[in-house]
Amino acid sequence: MNQTPKAQVLVRQAASLLQQGFSQKAQQAINLAFQQGAASGVAWDIYAQACANLNQVQPAILGLKKAISLDGGRLDRALLLGQMLVRAGQWQDAANIYQQVIQQDDSQAKAWFGLGESLLGTKDVERALRCFSGALEREPDFPEARQRLAVCFLEKGEALKALRLLEKLISDFPDAVGPKVDYGEALRQANRYRQAQQELEKLQDHPVVGALARRRLVDVYLHTGEYDLAEQFLDGMDEVHQKEPDWILQRVRLDNIYGRNAEACERLRFLLQSEPGIANGWKQLMELTKSPLSDGELSCLKEQARLASKFGRQSTAADFHFALAFHFELTGERELEFRSLEKGNNLKHGLIRFDFDNYLSRVQPSRECYSAENIHEWSADSKARPCPAPIFILSLPRSGSTLVEQILGVHEDAEATGESDFAEQAWFALTGERSLFSAPELHRQMSAEKVEKFRQYYLAAAAEAGFDTRKRLVNKGINNHKFAGLLKAAFPEASFIDLRRNIMDVAFGCYRQNFASQLFSFSMDGCAREVALFYDNMAFWYNQLPAQEFHSLYYETLVNNFEPQVRELLAYCALSWDPRCLEFQRAKGKVSTASINQVSQGLFTQGVARWKKYEAYLGPMMDALRSHGLEPLRD
Structure with missing residues (x-):
């Protein structure tokens, strides 16, 4: 259809206004152009872009579809349409658009980004992550x-x-x-x-x-x-x-x-x-x-x-x-x-797609740098810079670490810090590496001076996070058992709680928990390997340090013989008897792990031997544990 001269003038005027950033005036001008007979794809492009700038999502979608029907699906139109569909929450339609663009031109970073947005909208986080990574591979400076x-x-x-x-x-x-x-x-x-x-x-x-x-x-x-x-x-x-x-x-x-x-x-x-x-x-x-x-x-x-x-x-x-x-x-x-x-x-x-072999290839060499000789040689001088000794819980997930942390955290001389990442922060400040296990060679290069700095960075991170470093900081970081040697060197005066639970309850407990960050937990073999790694790590530390450096605590004994076990725990940690520790469930806030519901209800004895209810289905779990050197049916 031929446009009237007046419609053509209005289209050009709308395009100029849009270019200058006057989206509302551009929209008014293009609407007048439509009244004068404008019907080109370009006119609908201007209308759609003006609507998009004014956050008028549905009109923008209709305008783009009209432009595409008239002149075809150019790249700019397809990308803007996808963007509008994302804004409208029409995730699948948006994904279809972006996938078509990528099929025609794999180099388009914006299409990979848009596809990632569509997938993130449906909570398909893993695929979204790969798409955003794909966008950055094609355009590294894509903020x-x-x-x-x-x-x-x-x-x-x-x-x-x-x-x-x-x-x-x-x-x-x-x-x-x-x-x-x-x-x-x-x-x-x-x-x-x-x-x-x-x-x-x-x-x-x-x-x-x-x-x-x-x-x-x-x-x-x-x-x-x-x-x-x-x-x-x-x-x-x-x-x-x-x-x-x-x-x-x-x-x-x-x-x-x-x-x-x-x-x-x-x-x-x-x-x-x-x-x-x-x-x-x-x-x-x-x-x-x-x-x-x-x-x-x-x-x-x-x-x-x-x-x-x-x-x-x-x-x-x-x-x-x-x-x-x-x-x-x-x-x-x-x-x-x-x-x-x-x-x-x-x-x-x-x-x-968690690669446990690759993970082990970094964890074990890092651990083995902390021999008894090195721990002794590198140990920080705690007397020169005194602070209350931290308390580290060494345990697997689903072992009762939240319970133990809350018992201790109620004490007036202690403060629960949860799974706070002070060690990771200190390691980053010391080495520039975020993960303690990304570069085993950095552990081989440790020295007394570096360990002292690690200690200082750790305490600074705790203070900056709002915790009172004048108290005994209780940390239940789920990876503590993997770098206990570093923690011992940095805090020679620290208390270490070796917390264990029936390995079937632990392994199956991990499998039945929809963890966000424990990537091993989504397969029976992964759960078995993580349990085996804990036992291997603890055996290593017991070979490097005297047994009295650790307080051995079993979840089943704790919940079935509560007060005597709490008394022993406090005594080991050099904390005075405090009856409030028996009423840990009244602690104010600060429980954010998967155990929050059990802890808020008080002592949770139903977790003992829970796995036996499912024994008929757990043959593969038992086989996996045995294949990694553990006997699943031991007490």
Whole structure:
């Protein structure tokens, strides 16, 4: 169709206004052009871009589809259409667009980024991570891809990797506020609560990211026990934000803390009726009610699992299968529970592809640098710079470390620090390496001077995170047993608790827990190898250090003979008797691991020999343990 001269003038005028940044005026001009008969793909391009700039998402999508129907799917049109579909939450349609672009031109970093956004929208974090990495391979200085890669690491629970990316991004782009909000969240996930609070409070009134900063501050306050502040922030949100899933889930958690379970359940059910795709919400509902789902709720959960698998959202589908397993645990249907666990773990294992052999090739050489002679030679002079001796819990996940930490953390002379990454922070300050196991040669190069610096950096990190270093810092870092020699050299006066539990309860406990960051846990062999690594590490340390350096504690003995065991534990740690340690469940906040529900309920004796209920299905787990030198049926 030929355009009238007046329509052509209006199209050119709209294009000029758009180029100058006057999107609303450009939109008005192009609408007048349409009234004068304009019908070209270029006119619809201008209209779509103006709508996109004004955040009018659906009109922008319609305009782009019209332009494509008239003139074809040029690259710029396809990329903008994908971007608008992402904004609209039409993840699959957006993914289809970006995949078509990549098939035609694999070099397009923006297409890889857009595909990553689409996959992240469906919670397919592993595939999204690979797409953002692909974008950076093609365009290394792509700041948005760097930020979203960090978000993927946060979703996976890998806070240290996220911190490394975000610190560099903030350094390169100091005026960008988006990375700073994510940085605050990364600090929170790394248990650096004081720093997270400081960073997020700077942004809480920002016109663009303020609402997100305030929501993340609520998570900080919920962890540190500042419940009044958390409630104040939640109540202060506007009505729009109070309808969002994040707000409702935070409110549910606060209601649960205050014992308002009826209100919490009502909110959660309301949320799941409108947002049934929140897999963890289903499990949270069952934890609150302590009862299985109704028939209707179970059908809905199964349908969500089916849809997630159908549309390739394997990570989300796995989360639903873990939620189904919890339902069947509550109904006592053991086989259905186990099969759901199996499906969830298989899906996660297929996505993650964890290489245990490669991991061992870095952990064991690092450990072996700390012989008895080296530990003695490198030991820091604690008398020259006195501080209360830290308490390190050496244990596997699901061994009861949260219980022991909370018992000790109640004491007036101690402070629980959770799984805080002070050792990793100190190692980075000392060597520039984020992981303690990335470069074994750095451990071979240790010296008394370097160990002294490590000690100083460790205590500085604890102080900066808001912990009182005048107290005995209790750390239950799940990797402590892998570098106990370094900790002993840095803190010769420290107390080391060798915490163990029945190996089948530990191995199966890891397998049945939908861990975000324990990548070994999604296969039976991986669980068995991690257990075997712990026993191998502890045997190594007992060969290097006198047995009296460790306090041997068994979970089963602790929960069945509680007070005498607590007395022995306090005596070993040189802490005076404090009866409050017997009432650890009253501790204020600061439980954020997978054990939060057991700890808040008090002494959890139901965990003893729990694996025996599933013995009929755990033959492969027993075989895996035996293949790695452990006898699963020993007491």
